[in-house]
Amino acid sequence: MTARADTTTWSTGLPVLKGDLLFHDDARRSVATDLGNVVRREPQAVLRPRSPGDVAAMITFCRERGITVAARGQAHTTNGQALTDGLVIECRSLDEINFTGPYTVEVGSGVLWKDLAAAAFERTPRLTPPVLTGYTGLTVGGTLSMGGVGGIVGGLRTGLQVDHVRELEVVTGTGSVERCSPEHGSDLFKAVLGGLGQCGVITKAVLALVPAKERARTYALDYTSNPAFFRDLRTAIARPGIDHVYAEVYPPGAPATHRLLATVLYDPSHAPDDRSVTEGLSGETTVEDSTYLDYVFSIDLLIDELRATAGWDRLLKPWYDVWIPGESIEEYLAEIHPSLTSEDLGPYGAVLIYPQRRDLVGGPYPRLPEPDGSDWAFVLDINTVAETVDTDRRFFDRMLDRNGGLFARARGEYGAVLYPIGSVRFTAEDWREHFGQAWPAFRRAKACFDPDGILAPGPGIFDGS
Ligand SMILES: Cc1cc2nc3c(=O)[nH]c(=O)nc-3n(C[C@H](O)[C@H](O)[C@H](O)COP(=O)(O)OP(=O)(O)OC[C@H]3O[C@@H](n4cnc5c(N)ncnc54)[C@H](O)[C@@H]3O)c2cc1C
Structure with missing residues (x-):
């Protein structure tokens, strides 16, 4: 299922986009490493999307050409998890925050938790996400793809950040834009939360909020x-x-x-x-x-x-x-x-x-x-x-x-x-052991939602599959 990074030219068949598709060296080099500063992979192009349609169009384009795709939040993982030599989707440009109910908010996946925490606290009554990571300059899409441990808020009487998600908008590896939740499309919902970006790019998340103390x-x-x-x-x-x-x-x-x-x-x-x-x-x-x-x-x-x-x-x-x-x-x-x-x-x-x-x-x-x-x-x-x-x-x-x-x-x-945010060398066999009894389901989800294996090559989970 590993995609071949072929040398197909990017000059024909490019979709019309609301956001920017960048090929210049500065843009490519700026996303060639992560917070660990050791793994280096320079992508061929960088997408700064302005809509889920941009993400869908470019995933479709890449899939047809066997180009790998990695979503990137703040790249505060440390072992190349968010890197690829194909297309990097810089999700930070998906940065809208919309309060949709008394205790719910719909956010773009590039929103930083610190911006959401500040905006929620300004509401009447004051609100907060129930779980916040120790450092809050991380993206919603990035931590929802890893789990989101309550480093500064949550953990004793909450789940992880992934446990407080009501609904997701996801672009799968086939380029399809899907809304999913525990009730509708639960296979995709489950596979994406804590799913290391393997089955789709999160473009929006509907999150639960709770009253905040002063x-x-x-x-x-x-x-x-x-x-x-x-x-x-x-x-x-x-x-x-x-x-x-x-x-x-x-x-x-x-x-x-x-x-x-x-x-x-x-x-x-x-x-x-x-x-x-x-x-x-x-x-x-x-x-x-x-x-x-x-x-x-x-x-x-x-x-x-x-x-x-x-x-x-x-x-x-x-x-x-x-x-x-x-x-x-x-x-x-x-x-x-x-x-x-x-x-x-x-x-x-x-x-x-x-x-x-x-x-x-x-x-x-x-x-x-x-x-x-x-x-x-x-x-x-x-x-x-x-x-x-x-x-x-x-x-x-x-x-x-x-x-x-x-x-x-x-x-x-x-x-x-x-907890795969850091730097431990892992082979495909290690990943199989890591997923344990969940491996068959995870593998099935990958085959269903990213059949050509183009998404998130960084951790090498499906290498050789
Ligand atoms: C100082 C510091 C403190 C931290 N504290 C905590 C803590 O308290 N709790 C905790 O859990 N973690 C903590 N972390 C780790 C952090 O959760 C992870 O590194 C997290 O992935 C970072 O978010 P990011 O936006 O940088 O994601 P990235 O590193 O950019 O991405 C992480 C992974 O998710 C994928 N991805 C990114 N965006 C999307 C998307 N929209 N859709 C699908 N896949 C996507 C990437 O391809 C990559 O595989 C901390 C990190 C730092 C540097």
Whole structure:
């Protein structure tokens, strides 16, 4: 099913488009890599669509000529997931936000979550997406294609971002524009959410919104012991008054090796009682209080600063991201923590843990670990960032070897599953294992919605099929 990238000329048969189709070097080079900065694939052309019709017309054109197509959001994946040497569709130009009901919004797939969060908060009553990623400068289409873990909002009492989608508009690999939902076209709907762009390009999404609280109070608790940290983590995620929890882990020898961040969202008329929020938690605590949006954009501020001062976009980022079963996270972290060095993080990196309540995750994708009796699964990220923009490429290779070793052990020993936003070398056989019992259905969906295998070649899921 792999498409041949042939050398067919682009000079005949091009459709009339509302948006732009660009062939010049600047446009092609600007989308030739991603946030990881290692995989490089220069496309032959770049589409900046202005309508689903543009996407459909160009997919039809490419399909007839065996040209591969990759949708691109912000390309904040790190191993070439959004790259192709065929046609790149830059979805950012699909940027409309329309509030269609009291608690629903229809957005173009190129809308950034931060723009949606800001627009929703301005509504009366104030609204918010129920799940927001830690960094919100990511596109709706990009995170819905991966899963969308609640890095700053959601996770304890919500599913993933894909679990809060009401309807999608998708252009399939046959060039057909489809509306799909759990009720109509559910095969396509399921295959596209968390489906790594394999079965269609999302052009619009109808998303659920929920009432937003005005403020956020975050309790940061520091630890030097793995068991004490996990005791408190498990208490915090089960505590009804706490709305969000994530954790940072630092290499051994740091003054604090684990930090728990627990946040309560509230309206000023119901300010949290600090003592009951932290009751029984042993870590040394600092409290930070802010408006809801300042809280939501707190990671964005850090990244913006690194963009301005450290050349963030050009630094190598060999990221390792896995789902660990709920019962195993403590043992797994205890195993890998002693081996973490300052090189594993670099001056701008982070090791992060995100809890996700399992019963609120509904779809077949993204893949989660097999149930282990725990109510929880955890995403663990080692977000390694190189020190300077001149860092040797061998650093990336070394880190890819590290990621491969870590993942083989995590999968073999703990039943971990890749969260495929980062940089782990994966063969077609690895992908088959990754999808597990869902593989036949995923393969069938690919054959149905992208029969010529032109979409999203980056991860190599169907290589050799
Ligand atoms: C600082 C930082 C913090 C992050 N925090 C979180 C977090 O809290 N939770 C989390 O889940 N992730 C997080 N991520 C990872 C992020 O979710 C993924 O990298 C996500 O894919 C990025 O969105 P994007 O717009 O850059 O997508 P891209 O990287 O552009 O695309 C991702 C994949 O989806 C495909 N795709 C893109 N748009 C479409 C579309 N419209 N239709 C079909 N396929 C499409 C691409 O071809 C590619 O395969 C973080 C990343 C960074 C850099």
